Amino acid sequence: MEEQSERAVIRFTHCQKEIFCFSLPQQCPSCGEELRGSRLQEAPVCIPSPLTNAHKTSCCLLVTPAHDNEDRDFDGTSDLHTGISTTKGVVYNYTRGGVRKDQTGWERCISVPLVRPDMFHLLAQWDQYLDRFSEGPMWDPAWHRFDEDHHNCFSFCLGFINGVLAVEGRSPQSRDTFVQTFILPRMTRVCKYTTLYQHIQGHQYYVVDRQEDTQGDAPVKPVLFQ
Numbered sequence: 633m634e635e636q637s638e639r640a641v642i643r644f645t646h647c648q649k650e651i652f653c654f655s656l657p658q659q660c661p662s663c664g665e666e667l668r669g670s671r672l673q674e675a676p677v678c679i680p681s682p683l684t685n686a687h688k689t690s691c692c693l694l695v696t697p698a699h700d701n702e703d704r705d706f707d708g709t710s711d712l713h714t715g716i717s718t719t720k721g722v723v724y725n726y727t728r729g730g731v732r733k734d735q736t737g738w739e740r741c742i743s744v745p746l747v748r749p750d751m752f753h754l755l756a757q758w759d760q761y762l763d764r765f766s767e768g769p770m771w772d773p774a775w776h777r778f779d780e781d782h783h784n785c786f787s788f789c790l791g792f793i794n795g796v797l798a799v800e801g802r803s804p805q806s807r808d809t810f811v812q813t814f815i816l817p818r819m820t821r822v823c824k825y826t827t828l829y830q831h832i833q834g835h836q837y838y839v840v841d842r843q844e845d846t847q848g849d850a851p852v853k854p855v856l857f858q
């Protein structure tokens with residue numbers, strides 16, 4: 633997995649095909665034409681990985697494969713674990729043992745930025761809010777039992793987000809709306825990217841017919857707090 637995060641996917645266009653690979657080949661894998669020395673019509677582009685190192689984020693909701701999952705991969709079936717980052721990239725996450733404050737272990741995540749970077753009043757208080765919230769009896773194993781379905785890591789995240797929304801005088805987000813709006817589009821991107829990546833690993837190239845409008849991924853939704 634470590635290696636996987638280090639190889640960048642490159643996309644270039646040739647003979648009306650889009651070709652994805654890790655390094656530019658000597659010949660076009662589709663038509664066989666020599667690429668060396670000939671200029672491509674368009675510069676090859678790097679496709680950035682949709683996964684983020686959570687410890688370099690600020691005020692994000694994070695989704696990662698659950699820690700007890702051996703291969704720690706997003707294959708769409710593995711259990712997921714969620715948390716919220718402080719302004720300094722410490723990830724608060726609720727588990728059976730209570731709230732953990734992780735400084736490592738969240739290196740490959742889906743991150744959902746929650747706060748617009750110019751919301752200084754909120755940024756200034758974020759870490760304090762998170763501290764205070766996680767000290768509540770709801771998250772203390774002595775008071776409240778963790779429940780896989782009804783009182784889990786995501787209950788913690790959504791509870792915190794709704795607490796902040798309330799302070800800001802705004803109405804709460806439902807679980808479904810939040811997942812639909814902020815998480816699913818990103819999950820879809822990760823799944824697509826993982827499939828593409830694994831295909832290139834196995835076959836060296838991934839070739840598709842060129843489409844006019846493939847540039848734009850789904851538009852990024854606005855952040856919650858702005």
Ligand SMILES: [Zn+2]
Binds near residue numbers: 646647660663664
């Ligand atoms: Zn070609």
